[in-house]
Amino acid sequence: MTDKPQTSRTGTFTRFDLLQRIQHIIFLISFSLLGLTGLPQKYSLAPISVWYFNLIGGVEVSRLIHHISAIVMMVISIVHVLDVAYRVLVLRTPINMIPWIDDLQHVIHDVKYYLGLKRHKAYYGRYSYAEKMEYLALIWGTIVMGLTGFMMWNPISTLRFLPGEAVPAAKAAHGGEALLAVLAIIIWHFYHVHIKHLNKSMFTGTLTREEMEHEHPAELAMIESRQHHEPIPAAVIKKRQMLYTPIAIAILAVFIFGFYFFVGYETTAVVMPPVRGETVDIFVRQTATPTLTSEPTLTFTPTLPPTETPLPTATTVASASEETTPTPKAEMVGTGLTWDGQIGALFGEKCTTCHGSMASGGLILSTYIDASKGGATGPIFTVGDAANSLIITKFGSGAHPYAELTSEELTLISEWINAGALEK
Numbered sequence: 001m002t003d004k005p006q007t008s009r010t011g012t013f014t015r016f017d018l019l020q021r022i023q024h025i026i027f028l029i030s031f032s033l034l035g036l037t038g039l040p041q042k043y044s045l046a047p048i049s050v051w052y053f054n055l056i057g058g059v060e061v062s063r064l065i066h067h068i069s070a071i072v073m074m075v076i077s078i079v080h081v082l083d084v085a086y087r088v089l090v091l092r093t094p095i096n097m098i099p100w101i102d103d104l105q106h107v108i109h110d111v112k113y114y115l116g117l118k119r120h121k122a123y124y125g126r127y128s129y130a131e132k133m134e135y136l137a138l139i140w141g142t143i144v145m146g147l148t149g150f151m152m153w154n155p156i157s158t159l160r161f162l163p164g165e166a167v168p169a170a171k172a173a174h175g176g177e178a179l180l181a182v183l184a185i186i187i188w189h190f191y192h193v194h195i196k197h198l199n200k201s202m203f204t205g206t207l208t209r210e211e212m213e214h215e216h217p218a219e220l221a222m223i224e225s226r227q228h229h230e231p232i233p234a235a236v237i238k239k240r241q242m243l244y245t246p247i248a249i250a251i252l253a254v255f256i257f258g259f260y261f262f263v264g265y266e267t268t269a270v271v272m273p274p275v276r277g278e279t280v281d282i283f284v285r286q287t288a289t290p291t292l293t294s295e296p297t298l299t300f301t302p303t304l305p306p307t308e309t310p311l312p313t314a315t316t317v318a319s320a321s322e323e324t325t326p327t328p329k330a331e332m333v334g335t336g337l338t339w340d341g342q343i344g345a346l347f348g349e350k351c352t353t354c355h356g357s358m359a360s361g362g363l364i365l366s367t368y369i370d371a372s373k374g375g376a377t378g379p380i381f382t383v384g385d386a387a388n389s390l391i392i393t394k395f396g397s398g399a400h401p402y403a404e405l406t407s408e409e410l411t412l413i414s415e416w417i418n419a420g421a422l423e424k
Contacts, residue, residue, distance in 0.1 A: 012206040013223065019083060024202050026076045033069040035182045037062045042175040044376050045362045059361070059377070060399065070149055071263065077142055078255045082248055089247070090240040091232065096126045099136075103129035123218040134189065141181050148174035150262050155402050168358065339368040339423045343416050347371065350403055368423040383421045386414035 016024070040049035040062060053059050087093045106122035106129050113121050127135075151158040151170035158166055193199045197215070201207050212220040337343070347355075347365040354360040355375075363375030374380050374390075381389040392414055395405045405413075416422075 011209050013209070013212055013220075014205060015201040015207050016205050018205070021202060021205055023076055023080055023083070026072065027080075030069045030073040030076065031181075031185070033065060034073065035178065037066040037069065038175075038178050039182065041066070042178070050376065053376075063401070067153075070145075071259075073142070074146065074255075074259060074262070078251070082251060085247065085251070086244060089244045090237060092240075097132055097135045099129060099132045103132060123221075124216050125218040125222070126216060128215075130192065134184075137181075137184065141177055144177050145174060145181075146262075148177070153262065156404075164353070168353070337412070337416050337419060337422075339371075339416075339421075343413065344368065346409060346412070350405060350409070354402065372421075381413075381417050381421060384418060386417040389414075389417055392417070 040046075040052045041059065043049050044053075044059070053062060056062060056065075088095060102125075106124065109118060109122040112118040148170040151162075151167055152174060155167045158170070193202075197211075199207075199211070199215075201211075207215070209220070344367075351365045355363045355365040357366075361375045361377065363380065364370035364373075371380065378390065380391040386392050392410060394400050395403075395410055
């Protein structure tokens, strides 16, 4: 950020204008929401994360808030880029947030001060070397989080150009950078800005003379020596604005294209064909209930002498075998509709990238025992009740953010669950 300080008659100095303060507040809110909704997803099995998910209504709500906050941060980032470009190209204010040689000299001076070799700290200008490094870390973190966030948001599109390891690597980098950013804000930024010295300029926009002498003595000396530029004539401003306008339009066009590509490019991972369920009677009476038509009477039937029964021939046995119809469950087991037969292989092909050794969401689908345990949200299937099993409802509604199962695969899993979800 670059701007020109101004002094008022009350002895205060303008440090941040209204637009800069609005950017800071929006960025603060979006960053806080990203941290609050992202870290519980990174550590989803921690008790505090489970409590948090139950509090807000589930992990899907947390993911929705996370995505909205990411969009807000992208929008405010492009506003900041346009604002900086206007100040540099039109107002011609110095680029004070980039480290220069004098910042290295300030570092050396401060090290000597901490070692007792100097009587005072370095005289900082508008921004100290610590503030400049923190600003560059913000830019770097935003870029890293944006790229890895895109890869996680659009995994199928990512894997069209990168190997399969790219998405898990992006997840690791995204979570690591998020943890680093949150710790840096809490430990470094809060200490220097709110604990060591309560600096309210980002909210009030001004600093007192005493604060300027303590934090930015070199800038104060420059202000009082009247070394700042005179106001720019309106004609010059208008000419520079004509140069700035096409550049701003080009930046906006690139951002709009990138925003669409980021948010709406991939739909295959979330659009699922509707599952056509069928209504099955729970109990169907096979034979009619006998009823008494008249008062029973006792009758005596003479016993006939035994007769010799001929043994069944091979033809008779074969005929009986042909007439025997196996039960649906036995038929499914015979065709391999078990975990060891077909279901385990299907899960291994479709799901174990995330639900194998990574155990995403606490769910492991590598073995029948692990799959039966379920994950952080509970069991994924209920034996004999495919319609109310989590795996069927989630994939059937298209709620899964990454994986995709065809209607034939969902039907196969449903039949397996309804048949008893057998292992062998």
